[in-house]
């Protein structure tokens with residue numbers, strides 16, 4: 453099945469939203485779409501620019517991990533945003549992305565996809581997609597945010613290293629059929645543009661409400677790994693700014709997790 457991700461292939465789906473076709477760049481291969489997009493943003497690329505690669509040679513995950521990026525089968529892309537928010541709120545872009553991505557995946561008829569705070573999409577007990585949000589700014593001002601998304605669309609287990617194989621899930625593996633990438637990417641971009649527009653007009657509250665409703669995490673036992681600490685407890689809610697609230701046994705006050713690695717227990 454021919455499955456191009458070029459501007460021509462995607463333009464027919466994008467109708468006048470934030471992600472105009474002229475702001476869409478496709479590359480057969482890049483080191484990392486996030487690295488490329490950050491360079492473009494630093495040189496002044498407008499909000500709504502999207503960088504897409506068919507494969508990546510140095511795909512990056514959170515916390516310095518590698519994001520394995522076999523060519524021709526999956527989605528690897530980065531969006532440039534310039535929200536007028538304080539730098540600490542740039543993490544909210546990750547949550548908007550997770551919400552729009554879960555919706556787009558469900559739109560394919562996939563049941564059981566879960567958003568795991570803050571940046572993973574889980575399916576059938578493994579990882580379907582990851583989000584890497586990076587920001588440049590100064591105290592009190594965001595210059596730009598780059599939100600990078602990797603989705604395991606059609607990657608077969610053998611396209612990944614032995615280490616990743618047991619953890620990775622794909623849409624193809626779940627649906628037992630090949631999924632076309634361009635309509636999925638376009639559907640995500642349109643959904644993201646809708647949520648982002650709402651965020652700019654109404655603030656974070658509608659996102660929080662949808663996210664809490666959608667995510668599988670609230671009410672579950674989690675283990676939280678922070679750089680300086682590790683603890684377990686019940687994820688009870690997301691607060692008004694997007695941070696996870698965790699109740700630890702024997703503690704009166706909820707812990708507010710700003711950025712961390714969460715494992716469901």
Ligand code: BTN
Nearest residue numbers: 484486511512513514582600602
């Ligand atoms: C994670 O789960 O750790 C985040 C993974 C993010 C991967 C995507 S693929 C497109 C973009 N470019 C990168 O180098 N990383 C992100």
